[in-house]
C-alpha cells in the first residue's frame with residue numbers, strides 16, 4: 001500500500017546536513033575545553049584528583065584530550081580554570097597536539113605531518129575498515145552514523161568496507177583488548193599498502209579507563225604510526241568527519 | 255532458612271544476614287523451585303574471601319516481587335565437584351561457566367561446560383580464545399561457516415560458527431570474549447566513585463543510562479540516602495529516551511537488512527533526533543554524564559523540559575507512521591514473520607530476559623516484577639508489552655510498541671515535573687555501609703540488568719559483579735536461527751541486537 005509510505009516520506013522531509021563544513025553542535029555538547037591559568041590553582045588540583053583518567057596535569061597546567069572522557073566534572077570543580085566549549089574539531093595528526101594548554105583556542109591539526117602519499121592517493125576517496133577492539137559500542141554507532149541520512153559522509157567518497165582487502169586503511173576503536181590484539185594485526189596486514197591508520201575515541205587514543213587493565217594489550221600502537229587521532233567518548237560523527245576531511249586535504253581551516 | 259528475602263527497593267543487606275548454607279540444600283531447593291516460571295536467577299557468582307571461595311546467589315520471585323539471597327562456601331583449593339544445576343535448568347549456564355572458568359570449580363555433568371569470556375584472571379590459562387572448543391557434527395552433507403571475530407560492518411567482535419546443511423542452519427555457536435576489558439576488576443580497584451560511574455557508563459555504551467542507573471542504585475543503597483522525586487523522574491526520562499533511541503535504531507537496522515530503504519532512513523533520522531534530544535539535555539548523545547550517584551549535574555530546566563516534550567511527541571508521531579507502513583507492507587511481513595522463532599517455553603528454560611523474552615510471551619520485565627525508581631514510586635503505571643509469536647516480527651513489534659509507550663511515559667512524567675524544586679549534587683565521597691551486599695535491578699532496553707557490590711570492613715567495594723541481559727540472550731539468538739536459512743541470520747541478529755562488550759565485561 002502506498003499511502004502509509006507517502007506519509008512517512010512527507011514527515012521525513014529533507015534530512016541531510018547541506019554543508020558538512022558548516023555545522024554547529026548544541027550548546028550543551030561537551031567538546032574542546034579551554035584552560036585558564038589562575039594564581040590559585042587549588043581547584044585544579046582537586047579536579048586533577050577526581051579526574052577518572054588522570055587527564056589533567058596541574059603544573060604546568062594541561063589537559064590531555066586523548067585521555068579525557070568529557071565527563072565535565074573537572075569544569076564543575078574548577079569553573080574558573082576549565083570550561084568546555086561545543087567545538088568538535090579535535091582530531092589531529094599528532095598525539096602531542098591533543099594535550100591542550102592554557103589559552104589554546106583550537107587543536108592544531110598539523111597538516112605538515114600528513115604523509116604526502118595519503119593526500120595523493122586518498123584525497124578524493126577513502127575506504128576504511130573499522131576494527132572494534134573492546135570499544136563500548138557507542139563509538140561504533142557514531143562511526144555508523146557518519147554514513148547515515150543526516151551526515152551522509154559517503155558524498156565525499158568516505159565509506160566503510162566489509163573487507164580489509166577493499167580498504168585504504170583501518171580505524172581502531174576501543175582500548176584494544178588482549179583478545180583483539182592479534183585479529184587487529186591480521187586485519188591491518190591484510191589492507192594493501194600504502195594505508196592509513198586512524199584511532200577513534202579517547203579509549204583508543206590512550207586506553208581510557210582501561211589504560212592499566214591487564215586485559216588490554218596496546219602494543220600494536222607502539223609499533224605503528226597513526227595518521228589521525230580523534231578524541232571523544234564517543235567521538236561525535238562530526239569530530240570524525242572534520243578529522244578525515246582535514247586528512248584528505250578537503251579542508252584547510254585548522 | 256535458605257534465603258534472606260528482600261526486594262529491589264530495600265537498602266543494602268549486611269553480609270552476616272545472608273544465610274550460608276550447604277550447596278546440597280540450595281541445589282535441592284533450586285532443582286524444584288526453578289521449574290516454576292515465577293522464579294529465575296538474577297545473579298550467581300563466586301568471590302574469594304581469605305582462603306575460601308564464597309558463592310552468592312540472587313533468586314528473583316516475579317510473582318511476590320521479592321529478591322531471595324543465599325550463599326555457600328568451599329575451600330579455595332577444594333576439588334570436589336558440585337552437581338550441576340545447568341543440567342536441570344539451562345538458565346544457569348553462564349553463571350556456572352563463569353565460576354568454572356575463573357576458579358576451576360567443577361560442575362558435575364554440566365552439559366555445556368565451555369569457557370565464557372576468557373577473563374584475564376581465569377585459573378586455566380591453557381584455555382585460550384583461539385582454542386575455543388566449538389561443537390562439531392560429522393556428516394558429508396554438512397559444512398561449517400566461520401564468521402568473525404571481526405564482522406563485516408562497524409560492529410563489535412565475536413566468533414560465530416554455523417553448521418549448515420545446504421543453506422539451512424543446523425546449529426550456531428557463538429564464542430565471545432574478544433571484548434573483555436576487565437571491567438569488574440576496575441570497579442573494585444578504585445575508590446574514586448566518579449571513575450566507577452564512568453566505568454558503569456562504559457559497560458555497554460548503547461545502554462550507558464541503564465547501567466549508570468543500576469550502579470547509582472547500588473551505591474545509593476549503600477549510602478542509605480533517599481533520592482528525591484525529581485531525580486527519580488529524570489532518571490526515568492533518560493532511561494526511556496535510551497530505550498526509544500535504541501529500538502528506533504534497530505527498527506532502522508532491520509529495515510536496512512531487507513532493503514526497506516524508506517524505513518531505514520526514516521528511523522535513522524528519528525534516532526538522530528532522539529539522541530540529539532539527550533545531547534541537548536546533557537551534552538552527550540548517549541546520555542553519558544547524566545546519571546550520577548545521589549544527585550545530578552544536569553537538572554532539567556523549564557526550557558529543556560519543554561524541548562524534550564516537544565521532540566518526543568514529534569518522534570513518536572513520525573515513528574508510528576513507520577510502524578503502520580511496516581504493518582501494511584506484505585513484502586516486509588514476508589521477511590519478518592515466522593522467522594527466527596524462539597518459543598516461550600524455550601525462552602523460560604534458557605533464562606531469556608527483556609524485550610526478546612516478552613516477544614516470545616515470557617513476561618520478564620523488571621519494571622513491573624521488581625520495580626525501581628519511577629516504577630516503584632508509582633509515577634508510571636507500567637504494563638509490559640508482550641507478544642506471543644517469538645519471531646523477528648514479534649521482537650520488532652515489541653520494540654515498536656515500547657517506543658510509543660516510552661514516549662507516553664516521558665510525557666506523563668515531564669508533565670508532573672516541577673522545575674522549581676531544589677536538586678541534589680552527586681555524592682562521590684560519603685562512606686558506604688561496610689560489610690554489606692548491595693544489588694540493583696534495572697530494565698534497560700535489552701532487558702534485565704543486575705549489578706551487585708560487596709563492601710569490605712572499611713566500606714570499599716571489594717567485589718563488583720555486573721550482569722548484562724545479553725548474558726542470557728545470546729543463547730536465544732543461537733536457538734532462533736536453527737532451521738532458518740543462513741541468509742536470515744542478519745535479521746535474526748538485529749532483532750536481538752545483543753551486546754558483546756556487556757557480555758565480555
Ligand code: SF4
Pocket residue numbers: 047050051052053054055056063067068069070071072073074075
Ligand atoms: S572532563 Fe575529562 S579531564 Fe575533566 S574530569 Fe572528566 S575525564 Fe577528566
